[in-house]
Amino acid sequence: MKKPFDGKILVVDDDPYILMSLDFLFRKKGYDVLVARNGTEALEFLHKEPIALVLLDIMMPDVDGYEIAGIIKSSDLQKDCRIVFISAKTSEADIQKGYDAGASLYICKPFSTRDLMKQIEELVKS
């Protein structure tokens, strides 16, 4: 199976089963996937190497998704990193806040894996 693109995908969520699902889905498509169970782990990855795409949960125990997005946006290392929020916060205000924080996409939980993959692939291609 050919690799759709060279960049790495970082998936951040504090729920182990969601993390498990997304990890499975992206790996199956041939992406290079990193998983983080909380904000701290995520930041460790983000400090180490350039990431092409981050899937971010918002409500997390240590550092929340908005903060991580902020750090990505102000980091030289992650200039080209795209941000996708995956959150159980579903009000319009929350979504707007997500886009304001620099997200390319905002996906509400619970999501359809099929739609999610389709949207991510479109985003990656563009």
Add this chain to the structure above:
Amino acid sequence: MNNALVIIAVVTYALMLIGIGFWALRAEGKRRGWRGWAKYKYGLSLAVFCSAWTYFGSIGVASTNSLSFLPVYIGPMIFMPLIILVLGKAIRIARLENISNLADFISSRYGKSVGLGLWVTLFFIIGIIPYIAIQIKAIGFCVELMLPGEGNALFFKRNSELFAGVFLALFIIIFSTRRVTDSGQNKALIQVIAIETIVKLLAFITIGVFVLFFVFSGPANLFHRVNEAFPELLTTPYFTRETPFNWFVLNIISGLSIVLLPRQFQVGVVENENPQHLRTALWVFPLYLFLINLFVFPIALGGTLLFKDTPVDPDTYILSIPLLQGQPVLAMIAFLGGLSAATAMVMVETVALTTMLTNNVVLPLALRNKKIKQNLTLKAARSVIWGRRLGILTIIAGGYLYDTVVASRFSLVSIGFISFAAVAQLAPALIGGMYWSGATRKAAYASFITGAFVWFYTLILPSFAGVSEPVKQLAENGPFGLALLRPTELFGMSDLDTVAHGAFWSLLLNVLVFIAVSLFTQKSAPEILQSALFVHVEKFSDFHGSETLWQGKIPLKDLQQALRNFLGLQRADTLLQGYASRHNIPLHENEMADPRMVKFGERILSGVIGSASARIMIGYLAREEQVNVDEILNMVKESRQFIELNKQLRKQSVEISKAREALEKTNRKLTEMHDLKDEFLYTVTHELRTPLTSIRALSEILYDNPDLEEEQKQKFLQAISDETERLGHLITRVLNLERYESGRYKLNLNSFDLQDCISEVMRTAETLAAEKGVHISVQHFRSHILVYADKDLLTQVVYNLVANAIKFARSEIVIHSFVNDNEAHVWVQDDGQGVPYDIQQAIFDKFFQVRHASLRKPEGSGLGLAITRKIIQMHQGKIWVESKPGSGATFKFSIPLP
């Protein structure tokens, strides 16, 4: 005397006055110099009463009419304690209402009546201009005596009165109209007056000592020589049958004039800095009067002796004697003393009359014109200053013209006394109005008009007898031949001096009319308020009586602009902001001014332009929307009722605001509860979405990937099962909590042994604990604890606490149960990391873990402790946690025993 010397002395003296004035202007507002000076300054400034009429006139009267000069001073001395009381009250009223002159005072007392202030002012000007004229005249004859009358000096000599007038006018304009003040005070002027008062006293005493001890060698010598030259002068008894009554009347009008002469009201009331100063004035002023009269008789007798054969006006003895004795320095001192007396009187009197004229005549009339009103209210305050300057010139010019044109043609008995009698006509309305709340505006008008008419009829009309034949006829035979109505012998009273006669009748009729009309007329609405304010001033010192008068229909901006217009930006803003912060009134520029603010603004404006004018202006700003005060106030006929009503209103408004506060509190609570409910729902849905997401994602993966390895498939299916269970658990708990909280859950109460619950929990929990390697032990202090409760719920409580402990314990959990103080106690103790102090309360809140994400553990719904607490509360019990962070936590609950 040497011309140049006199001119230099006069100029030096004038410069000195100007210097003191400027010094005082600069010192204004600063505490400088001797602190005690202020109270003496006040007492001394009252002595502006002693004008040129005293300085020169007393000696003149003494040499022709013996002791007749005395009542003018004895009256004030006798009545001093009463005068102090009246002044004290007037000062309080003037401060409360920010009153700046006499006419304003009377106008304010009778419902801010424009008309009353206007007529009083006009009458006073007529009554007092002659008095100013004699001061100018005195300056004139002084200069005439001092200058030898040749060469260049002739010009000064001929026009001395004109120069005096011009100098005085300029001086007053410089020191009293530099800017508009909000208190009507002229501190610089008062400083000058107090100094001049000292100058005139020292000068008088110096000449007195000189005459008595140097010209004549002591009183014995003087009286001896008088007796030799005029054998009958000292032996003829002065007191006749008529004297006591004459003196009585003159004492009364002199005493009244200490309050009612515009200059006395100015220094005594308006310029008072501290009512405490009255205590000092109580002895300073009478002592001053005593001292200045001490040498009147010796100088008069000395003059009579020395000028036995030369026609010298006795009024000038104080100057003529030193000149005759060849003592130019002493003459100069006497001259400067005279100047001081005359200038001080003219200055204060003019300032006082001008304020009356502009504030109570010109402005109210001008404000009738809508356009002027509009202009004057919001801009062009400078024109008020110019109006005042014009007023000063008018009054001085009036005095000068009277002196040069009128006075030379008519002989007036005694101008001073006639002025006293004129101002006394205000006494019933003013002083009566301060102490009798029944006095009405109609009565004030009627009494004042009566008094003024009788005054004119008895004191002024007869003096025209010399120039007008019909007047002469009238004076001799009475009108229409009615002898009873002869101006100088009303109702056949012939044994009084003309002045005493006129004063007596005018004042008597005045008082009678005042009382009678007051009794038979009603007060109008604004009068009720003002009379209460005046009569009961002590109750109003911090009471804003008229705040209901204006219902705050004035935009704050307009009020601000009007005040800035008159006081300048800085002063106006300082005053407004100060008032607002003192009374906690918010200042929002674009809103209507608070009614108290409006009242305050009116009070401030009153100080500048008089109360009647201020009312007109505020009325204009309010767009004539003066609330139907009459309707409101007509219901309240008496002042006390008014105060009572106001008290009740205040009480009511306090109650209303309390009720409003309670309402707001409830509202806040409701909103809070609503917010909490929203937050709860929000959290619940979030908590539901997370397992749902996993379930859906994993199901889809399983469906889309039929070729998954068996192991992976099993893993995913197990996850779905776990998440479904979690979901179900959460839903049950949410529903339970909702049922408990809403009170829809009915407790299934039974008697049972609490130990049974613990045993049951131990059975289910032991496996769980063993998995985690935690040991649970139970410590019973009693074998049975019988409680009356819902067994299932209580078991759940114990289970929740134990399950919670298992999550956190390192190795050991101990369950204690015991009875204490008629309560069943259960403790669940673990050896985990403990609970930080600051959240020991909060951990019982719903979704506490969610909201404090850093403490969140993957397991648990975030509702366990909230439900536990709710159940305990439903059993009237208590639940809490005791923990020292780092060394375990003990969750404890207690429920009452049956």
